[in-house]
Amino acid sequence: MGVRKDLKRAKRRTGLARRSRVEITRDEHGVVREARAAALAPRPTTGSTADIPFANAAEAPDAVVLRRERQGGWQPVTAAVFAQEVTAVAKGLIAAGLAPGERVAVMSRTRYEWTVLDFAVWSAGGQTVPVYATSSAEQVEWIVRDSGARYVVTETPGNTATVTAATAARPSPPRVWELDAGALAELTALGRDVPDEEVTRRRGALTPDTTATLCYTSGTTGRPKGCVLTHANLHAEAANTVELLHPVFKEVTGQAASTLLFLPLAHILGRTLQISCLMARIEIGHCPSIKPDELRPALKAFRPTFLVGVPYLFEKIHDTGRATAEKIGRGSSFDRAHRVAVRFGEAHLDRFLGRGRGPGPGLYAAWALYDLLVYRRVRKELGGRLRYAISGGSPLERDLNLFFYAAGIMVYEGYGLTETSAAATIVPPLGPRPGTVGLPVPGTAVRIAADGEVQIKGGIVFGSYWNNPAATDEVLDDGWFSTGDLGSLDEDGYLTITGRKKDILVTAGGKNVSPAVLEDRLRSRPPVGQCLVVGDNRPFVAALITLDPEAVAHWLSVRRMPADTPLSDVVRDPRMRADVQRAVDYANQAVSRAESIRAFTLVEGEFTEDNGLLTPSLKVKRRAAQEAYAKEIEALYS
Numbered sequence: 001m002g003v004r005k006d007l008k009r010a011k012r013r014t015g016l017a018r019r020s021r022v023e024i025t026r027d028e029h030g031v032v033r034e035a036r037a038a039a040l041a042p043r044p045t046t047g048s049t050a051d052i053p054f055a056n057a058a059e060a061p062d063a064v065v066l067r068r069e070r071q072g073g074w075q076p077v078t079a080a081v082f083a084q085e086v087t088a089v090a091k092g093l094i095a096a097g098l099a100p101g102e103r104v105a106v107m108s109r110t111r112y113e114w115t116v117l118d119f120a121v122w123s124a125g126g127q128t129v130p131v132y133a134t135s136s137a138e139q140v141e142w143i144v145r146d147s148g149a150r151y152v153v154t155e156t157p158g159n160t161a162t163v164t165a166a167t168a169a170r171p172s173p174p175r176v177w178e179l180d181a182g183a184l185a186e187l188t189a190l191g192r193d194v195p196d197e198e199v200t201r202r203r204g205a206l207t208p209d210t211t212a213t214l215c216y217t218s219g220t221t222g223r224p225k226g227c228v229l230t231h232a233n234l235h236a237e238a239a240n241t242v243e244l245l246h247p248v249f250k251e252v253t254g255q256a257a258s259t260l261l262f263l264p265l266a267h268i269l270g271r272t273l274q275i276s277c278l279m280a281r282i283e284i285g286h287c288p289s290i291k292p293d294e295l296r297p298a299l300k301a302f303r304p305t306f307l308v309g310v311p312y313l314f315e316k317i318h319d320t321g322r323a324t325a326e327k328i329g330r331g332s333s334f335d336r337a338h339r340v341a342v343r344f345g346e347a348h349l350d351r352f353l354g355r356g357r358g359p360g361p362g363l364y365a366a367w368a369l370y371d372l373l374v375y376r377r378v379r380k381e382l383g384g385r386l387r388y389a390i391s392g393g394s395p396l397e398r399d400l401n402l403f404f405y406a407a408g409i410m411v412y413e414g415y416g417l418t419e420t421s422a423a424a425t426i427v428p429p430l431g432p433r434p435g436t437v438g439l440p441v442p443g444t445a446v447r448i449a450a451d452g453e454v455q456i457k458g459g460i461v462f463g464s465y466w467n468n469p470a471a472t473d474e475v476l477d478d479g480w481f482s483t484g485d486l487g488s489l490d491e492d493g494y495l496t497i498t499g500r501k502k503d504i505l506v507t508a509g510g511k512n513v514s515p516a517v518l519e520d521r522l523r524s525r526p527p528v529g530q531c532l533v534v535g536d537n538r539p540f541v542a543a544l545i546t547l548d549p550e551a552v553a554h555w556l557s558v559r560r561m562p563a564d565t566p567l568s569d570v571v572r573d574p575r576m577r578a579d580v581q582r583a584v585d586y587a588n589q590a591v592s593r594a595e596s597i598r599a600f601t602l603v604e605g606e607f608t609e610d611n612g613l614l615t616p617s618l619k620v621k622r623r624a625a626q627e628a629y630a631k632e633i634e635a636l637y638s
């Protein structure tokens with residue numbers, strides 16, 4: 001009951017609740033068209049994000065700001081030690097020839113050294129260019145060439161080989177250091193003769209308007225574009241979200257906040273989370289993988305109090321719980337626990353928000369039973385101390401959100417893009433509303449254009465695409481950024497995302513269909529892995545569906561079938577098709593009959609980063625998937 005007691009206590013703290021107030025603007029028909037939230041953190045007039053480690057070291061040198069996994073344990077890193085490491089690496093970059101304003105590309109998974117490098121590059125006066133560790137040679141070639149990066153730091157020998165191959169044809173290939181080969185130690189040694197004062201001088205020359213990073217988009221709609229983000233952009237995002245969230249979490253829980261960072265630091269959400277935590281001196285640990293089997297042990301060892309993740313993580317935790325229950329013959333019990341959680345969560349939130357009486361005695365009793373049997377196991381999987389989580393990247397299925405709420409974990413949704421320095425909206429801590437992505441981040445305005453497109457304005461919005469003025473002019477108008485997403489604002493200014501403007505399918509019958517609604521619900525139900533809803537200029541809506549490998553293994557085990565049963569046999573098995581049909585039926589509940597999936601095909605294999613069908617942030621590359629499965633799509637309509 002912890003998170004619900006927190007909400008009750010917090011509701012009485014009206015001063016905290018007022019922090020998330022928004023100003024609403026309606027059109028002539030009374031429809032909410034714009035929501036605007038006042039900034040909680042003023043825009044800085046001097047300095048940069050590079051100052052954060054040094055401010056921490058000066059104000060609280062012994063404060064533990066990070067924990068680093070070594071010898072099987074999480075060793076503390078104090079503010080003073082972190083600032084010293086940043087300085088040493090910055091000196092190495094200066095000795096290597098990095099000039100103020102030059103760019104350093106970093107190709108690595110999420111790890112402690114990435115954080116040191118980010119602040120070291122800034123402290124040396126440079127700009128960071130993140131590159132996903134899974135990027136192909138072609139992607140690396142484009143980003144390094146387009147950004148003009150003269151230096152690259154890789155993680156592994158494989159990454160180094162990719163960079164070397166990608167840049168071999170350049171007249172002057174970039175200088176490369178490798179983390180697994182001791183890059184930080186090498187840079188530290190290289191910079192021993194550079195005085196600390198040179199780092200201080202370069203850091204002092206940075207201003208809020210100085211470019212901090214070129215952060216490339218994930219490329220779902222074509223070649224990645226470099227978003228130019230300034231130190232002021234990063235500060236607007238980090239400082240305002242910290243001021244909105246941290247006082248509430250700290251006040252109502254009494255916990256010292258800590259988080260395990262596992263999102264890719266090449267993704268803007270991971271980067272700004274890192275900055276926010278260091279700004280607030282919230283302890284951070286790093287995990288290089290988002291794969292549940294690799295992440296779960298780290299969660300149990302680190303025991304964070306909050307997480308920032310993507311819907312995939314929460315879907316997999318839920319699916320794992322159900323699979324575990326099925327193995328011991330309690331699958332139906334887990335399904336009942338899920339239904340009870342949704343009813344309980346909805347009723348409890350209705351009472352908190354003043355919309356209903358809350359759960360009755362019978363529902364409370366059912367919740368208490370399943371808290372013993374199911375929900376506490378979910379909490380244990382996440383380390384045992386987790387009270388809050390933030391989910392972004394794509395919508396989290398509403399029933400899944402309510403399931404976690406009943407399990408004692410409040411999942412707040414947010415929405416944003418690389419161009420908005422991560423979150424542009426977030427559900428405020430004292431105003432939960434599952435199914436929405438929240439209110440504007442303080443200092444931000446959100447409006448809905450006449451065609452339903454979501455537009456954003458504020459200090460978080462980028463200034464331009466690097467070397468691409470035509471693309472910049474296409475999306476920026478008088479400070480308003482056109483996101484390409486469709487949405488609506490409710491009476492209180494909460495935003496709901498309904499789909500992608502360019503992804504809207506128009507059937508042969510003229511029906512407009514947003515595939516995102518169907519795809520999000522499909523993915524939330526095992527055994528579905530990834531999916532692609534199609535139907536543009538077709539007589540009806542259909543879907544390509546892949547099977548989740550873990551779900552397939554579990555499915556075979558429950559039916560006592562050989563673990564090495566060919567996937568080709570599994571996708572043709574009528575029992576598997578029946579299970580997938582139930583997931584399709586669930587997805588169809590959210591739409592009208594004309595928008596519903598009438599046919600589907602199960603395809604062998606997966607949509608992955610390696611085969612070019614998923615972005616590193618786990619979004620399907622629609623065009624690539626349609627080309628790869630063109631024959632299967634045609635067969636659906638033959």
